[in-house]
Amino acid sequence: MWGQQLQKPWDGISKVRGMWEEAGRSVQAAEEEEEMDPPDSASRVFCSRILSMVNTDDVNAIILAQKNMLDRFEKTNEMLLNFNNLSSARLQQMSERFLHHTRTLVEMKRDLDSIFRRIRTLKGKLARQHPEAFSHIPEASLLEDEDEDPIPPSTTTTIATSEQSTGSCDTSPDTISPSLSPGFEDLSHVRSSSPAINGRSQTDDEETPGE
Numbered sequence: 001m002w003g004q005q006l007q008k009p010w011d012g013i014s015k016v017r018g019m020w021e022e023a024g025r026s027v028q029a030a031e032e033e034e035e036m037d038p039p040d041s042a043s044r045v046f047c048s049r050i051l052s053m054v055n056t057d058d059v060n061a062i063i064l065a066q067k068n069m070l071d072r073f074e075k076t077n078e079m080l081l082n083f084n085n086l087s088s089a090r091l092q093q094m095s096e097r098f099l100h101h102t103r104t105l106v107e108m109k110r111d112l113d114s115i116f117r118r119i120r121t122l123k124g125k126l127a128r129q130h131p132e133a134f135s136h137i138p139e140a141s142l143l144e145d146e147d148e149d150p151i152p153p154s155t156t157t158t159i160a161t162s163e164q165s166t167g168s169c170d171t172s173p174d175t176i177s178p179s180l181s182p183g184f185e186d187l188s189h190v191r192s193s194s195p196a197i198n199g200r201s202q203t204d205d206e207e208t209p210g211e
Helices: 002-036 042-053 056-129 131-135 139-148 155-164 166-170 182-189 202-210
Strands: none
Touching: 056 131
């Protein structure tokens, strides 16, 4: 019994020794395998040579320059966007003003055409009712008026059209009827130096197509 108790510690020591021997053999085998491998393979040599050719300071400087350029491009792009927005807003405002002025000019032209049409109508009526006043107008003054304010060729046609629509023009409140106005009765006593209305008389307008 005592022999069995003394034998157990020796068995544990032998087991520990066997484990150490196995560990030593495995370490030795690993060292032998490392010694058998080449120190540097071709791929490792190639990569190390390539990395040695690149300067890290230059790479960092290039990256920093690219970041600065990107910041400048972003600021420039933002400035251009603001400029485009402002330009479009100003263009819209100017377009509205231009359209308003254009409409105003068109209305003024329409009003002036109406005024000149009524003046020609009154001139034709006066020429028919008071031909003596128009016959006493000197031809020299008529020629001067024609040089200063030439009448387009379509005036005769316009006057003829206005004469046909005299009845409708008499009903207009803006048109003065000679029969109702006492001031037109004294036109026969007008001096020969009085200027013609609108530069020409009805008799001249009637003589123009024949010439």
